[in-house]
Amino acid sequence: MPHTANPQLIEDLVAANHILVNEGVLDGFGHISVRHDKDPSRFLIARSMAPGLVTAADIVAVDLDGVVHDAQGRHTYVERFIHSEIYRAQPGVMSVIHSHSASVVPFSVSNTRLRPICHMSGFLGATTPVFEIRYSAGESSDLLIRNQALGKALADLLGTSAVALMRGHGSVAVGRSIQQSVFRAIYTESNARLQSQAMQLGEVNYMTPGEAQATSDMVDEHLERPWQIWKQEAADKIAR
Numbered sequence: 001m002p003h004t005a006n007p008q009l010i011e012d013l014v015a016a017n018h019i020l021v022n023e024g025v026l027d028g029f030g031h032i033s034v035r036h037d038k039d040p041s042r043f044l045i046a047r048s049m050a051p052g053l054v055t056a057a058d059i060v061a062v063d064l065d066g067v068v069h070d071a072q073g074r075h076t077y078v079e080r081f082i083h084s085e086i087y088r089a090q091p092g093v094m095s096v097i098h099s100h101s102a103s104v105v106p107f108s109v110s111n112t113r114l115r116p117i118c119h120m121s122g123f124l125g126a127t128t129p130v131f132e133i134r135y136s137a138g139e140s141s142d143l144l145i146r147n148q149a150l151g152k153a154l155a156d157l158l159g160t161s162a163v164a165l166m167r168g169h170g171s172v173a174v175g176r177s178i179q180q181s182v183f184r185a186i187y188t189e190s191n192a193r194l195q196s197q198a199m200q201l202g203e204v205n206y207m208t209p210g211e212a213q214a215t216s217d218m219v220d221e222h223l224e225r226p227w228q229i230w231k232q233e234a235a236d237k238i239a240r
């Protein structure tokens with residue numbers, strides 16, 4: 001008999017789905033998961049559906065081989081291997097987000113690396129790795145992380161970074177909590193937008209690695225504040 005997850009965790013996962021849509025990170029595609037609080041070899045994620053419509057009844061459990069454990073036999077996203085292989089590789093990761101947020105994609109297809117330019121996005125670190133799926137899947141893939149081998153290749157590239165870009169596709173953000181991964185996904189999109197704007201003005205004065213670390217530590221103390229307002233705004237929008 002599988003362990004039942006903490007209802008608060010499921011509530012937060014549902015709220016995170018709605019927040020990420022409301023904040024422009026997810027649309028009809030993309031997904032967020034959280035590691036199961038009673039069984040670290042499983043994670044919780046919505047069944048295959050638009051994130052803005054997810055409710056608690058739509059959450060299923062998936063193991064680290066990508067097998068769905070659901071009494072109703074429902075399926076989840078094809079790209080669940082992004083989540084399963086990152087959870088396998090990084091025991092400290094508790095939440096994973098995969099998105100196609102638009103401002104990030106240009107940095108995945110050019111030689112310009114996404115780098116932190118403001119204090120809310122210091123978690124990006126010195127630079128953000130870019131996953132080139134051609135190295136693993138050849139020249140004719142559909143760019144999706146469709147199996148364990150591709151998921152492992154992506155997890156290897158991510159390493160202990162907070163964010164990795166996926167060439168011509170999107171990005172992945174991880175965190176030690178849902179609140180942290182959501183914060184990182186939102187500010188990755190924001191940093192990409194700001195960096196593109198700054199580059200049009202001329203040479204960019206990026207944060208130093210020391211500033212990136214210090215600001216990252218600072219914002220980690222304040223994750224609850226934006227979470228509360230993002231959650232309220234998403235709930236208000238759904239209520240309207």
Ligand SMILES: [Zn+2]
Nearest residue numbers: 079098169170
């Ligand atoms: Zn995708």
